[in-house]
Amino acid sequence: MKVEGVKLIREDGLRHDGRRPEDLRPIRMEVGVLSNADGSALVEFGRTRVLAAVYGPREPPQKFMLLPDRAILRVRYHMAPFSTSDRKSPAPSRREIELSKVIREALEPIVLTKQFPRTAIDVFIEVLQADGGTRTTGVTAASLALADAGIPMKALVGGVAVGKVEGVLVLDIDEVEDSMGEADMPVAGAPDLGLITLLQLNGVMTEEEFQKALDMAWDAIRRIVDMEKEVLRWKYNVGGDSK
C-alpha cells in the first residue's frame, strides 16, 4: 500500500497516528475464544487482528510424522483473503511459508515438547486483519493459545516490530510505517528466560540503531508478556468462565 502525502513523523515529533516513537498501539487480548480448539486466543494491536488456535498434543495425521523423544510442532501462519486492501489469494504465498517457519522456530524453544513424545502439537494462526506487525502479533496469540490449551511451556513469548521511519526508530509499526519506512525489525522472545526466539531485519540500520531497536523491542515485549499473564490470570482465577 502506498499512501502519498503522509508525513510519518509530524512536526511535533509524533507519528502519523499521533503516537510517540516509543508507544505501542492499543492492545487487546482474549483467550478461549473458540469452542472446538484445545486452546485459542484473539490478539489485536491497533487494527491488526490475529486469531490463534491450538490442537493437541494429538496423534500426528501421518504415522511417519513423529519424533520418538518429543512432540513435533506444526505451525501455520495464514492471512484471510479479506485481511488486506487488495484481496489476498488464500493459497499459501512464499511469504506465508517463510513466516510459518519463523514463527514455529519462535515457539520451539519454549514449548516443553519432550513431555509428549510421538505426538503433534498444532498451532494455527489466522490473520483476520493485517495492519502491520502480523507475525509478532501471531507469536503473541500463539503463546496465549498454547497456555490456554494447557501445553506446558518454559515461559510465555511475546513479539513486536520496531521500525525506522524518516530516520527515527519507532515501536510497533503499522502498515503505513512498514511500507513507507526504511526498516522493519520483528522481534519475539521470552523475557522471563532472557531469550530472543525470533529476530529479523528487513531494511537498513547502523549498529547503534540496531542495538537501540533491540532494546526498544525488548522493553515492549516485557510489557506484552505481562499483559498475557494478566489475561490468563483473569481467565483462570478471577471470575473467568472455566472451559
Place this chain on the structure above:
Amino acid sequence: MSVTPFRLPVVASLRKEAIEELLARGLRIDGVRDPFTPRNVRVELGVVEKAEGSALVKLGNTQVMAGVKMDVGAPFRDTPDQGVLTVHAEFVPLASPLFEPGPPDENAIELARVVDRSLREVGAVDLGQLVIRPGDKVWVVWIDLYILDHDGNLFDASMLAAMAALLDARMPYYEEIETGDVIVDHGVKTEEKLPIRHRVVTVTVAKIGRNLAVDPNFEEESVSDVRLVYALDESGRIVGIQKSGEGALKREEVLRALEMAKRAAPVYFKALEEALTPAGPGASG
C-alpha cells in the same frame, strides 16, 4: 504449514561432544580455523555462457551456482518506475541425501527470501535504472540459486553467488520496434553492466553448545540449534537479519554474533574482489 523436521541427520553424541569441546577451546572440527574464520572461499565468474551473469562459489565443500537471466516485462503496479528483481533457490537433489526432488520447501523459500531482502532493502541493484518505458516495460532480473553440494552454510555461499553473478552480468542486446514492443536477443551480450550500487554479503554465525562460530559446516550445523544471519554492506551497515533454527539467543549473543560477522565479512568481500580483478585467480574467461 511448517513442521518440526522429523528426518534429521543422525550425529553421534560423541561427535557432538567433540565439536562442542573443540569450539570451547577455540578450535573447529574441520581443521585449522578458529571460530571467527570462514572456510576457504573461492568465487568463479562466467561459468555459464548462456546466462547474462553467472558465478560458482565454493565455500569449503559447499558449492552454489547462481545464474542471472534478464527479460523485458511489466513493472509491478505499485512501482511503475522500477525494474523487477526476483530471487529463487533450488535445493537440487544431487546436492545432498537430505534434498528431495519437488517444489522448493520452506528452507529453500527462506533462503531465497533472505537473499532477496538483503539485496533489495539497501538497493544493491539500482532498479530505477532498469526502466525502458515507465509503467509499461522494465527489465526483469531473475537470480536463480542452484545448490550443488551441501556442506553447510548455504546462506553465505548463496548470497556470495548471487552478488557475484549480478556483478558478472551484461545486459543482453535489445531494441524497440515500431509496434512499441521490445525485442531481446539473449544470444548477444552488450558491454553494459547492471547498475550495482552496493555490494552485500551475509555472515552466518551458529550457536554450538554454549559458543558461537562463523560459517558452520554441515556437521556443525547438524549439532547447532540456532543460527543468526547478518547481511552487511561494504560500509558495515546491517542490511538484513534472519534468525534461523529452533533455538534461542540471549541479547549478548546476538551482539557478539554481530561483532563476529563484521570481523568475517571482509573475507567474503575480498573473495568477490579477487574474482572481479582481471588476471586474478577467479577471473572470468
